[in-house]
Amino acid sequence: MNKKALITGVTGQDGSYLAELLIDKGYQVFGLVRRSSTSNLERISHLFDHIQILCGDLLDQSSLMDVITDSQPDEIYNLASQSYVPLSWTQPALTAEYTALGVSRLLESIRRCKSDAKFYQASSSEVFGQPEESPQTERTAFRPRNPYGVAKAYAHWMTVNYRQKYNLYSCCGITYTHESPRRGTEFVFRKITHAAAQIKLGLANELKLGNLDARRDWCYAKDAVYAMWLMLQQEKADDYIIASGETHSVKELVECAFNCVGLDWQDYVSVDYAFYRPDESVQLVGSIDKIKTELGWQPEYSFKQLVELMVDYDLKKLTNNRA
Incomplete structure (x- = not known):
């Protein structure tokens, strides 16, 4: 039987590339989107025949529980957030609602509705802010310097805490800046x-x-989403830096x-x-020693x-x- 995956943020750069990767691997793919007055489906328009779009919102826990109950995914990738750093200064509360508390709602929904699902949380190098060391590793202390980084740090530690407290397969990929024509x-x-x-x-x-x-x-978004998928194929959940290393x-x-x-x-x-x-x-630069050694990943x-x-x-x- 084909695996099923749920992607939040499926209309974004990473979500669209991840959807393509999973479809190529034979997954049944569900994409979570918010209902809005304007359509933002351009990046996945070529995938409409291969993705099932489900409506939900990270601000609404009941909608998340319904989506997870209905789709019964084996893997859940949370790529949704307010991700533009300058905007996080003008809309700090909204950034916190989506990027931080939205992850709490999603984790709790997984715990209640599909606790055996594997969960990937898109963490960010912005959690390091002004780090005390360079390159950064998975053990580098978090010192975020903007509301987006603060929200991502909260989401990161909630993901770790749900792994430790409830034994969920929940992990974080600390992604550095990754680019593509869909950026x-x-x-x-x-x-x-x-x-x-x-x-x-x-x-x-x-x-x-x-x-x-x-x-x-900087690295390529296609390389980054492959690392995300690879992280959920392991026996044990763990957190990894996803970067170019230069x-x-x-x-x-x-x-x-x-x-x-x-x-x-x-x-x-x-x-x-x-x-x-x-x-x-x-400098913000990620050490990829851990993911390279343990998962065999490096940018192509x-x-x-x-x-x-x-x-x-x-x-x-x-x-x-x-x-």
Whole structure:
């Protein structure tokens, strides 16, 4: 009999790639979506024949219990949250409701309705905030510096506590920044690849960015969701960092993206201090020693390959839109 999986946040970047992966592996896939006045199903429109959409909301425990009771999933992946860090400062309470308390509601629903289901919680490198060490490991202390990171830290520890208290198979993947063509242009990686393609096609003539020396640990979303799936295939639940294990500066990213389109980035890029983040004295970069050793996972795509893939996508999409 085919396994059944429930994905919250199925309409997002990670949810859509995870759904594709699970369908390819023969799963029956259920996607949890909130009812809203506007449709946000673009990322999974090609999967409609293979996914069963169920309506529910992380703010409403009874809806979660109904969805779990009706679908009886073997695996549950919680990828839903308010995930844009700047927005967490303007909507801190809503961020807490979805990103923190929503996980409590989901864990309690699993405990009551399907306690043998395996649960994956999407944790985040934002829980480390300004860490005391670099690279970070699974034992690095949490020091979140924004409401999103605080909410993710709460969700992480609730997941661990439900594993310890109730013996649920519940685990956290501490994901660092991961990108894809399905990423929104408000995120710096996609903002840069999209702008390089626009400028190449004559659709824009400049790109404003913040600190070009800021460094990030970037990997491909497809690699990240494979790690998520792998974590639920083990005998024992545990928490793992999902990252590339290396950092690259925004300047490196810009240079690589503009090289892909044959342009000198210095002719088009300017610095705007409005985009600066607070000082980052210690770099956020994840050690992947544990997941590499225990699960045999490591990213397949290099930084350069990821940049090339995304610039190529943006060039093709913008060209098609113009045709």
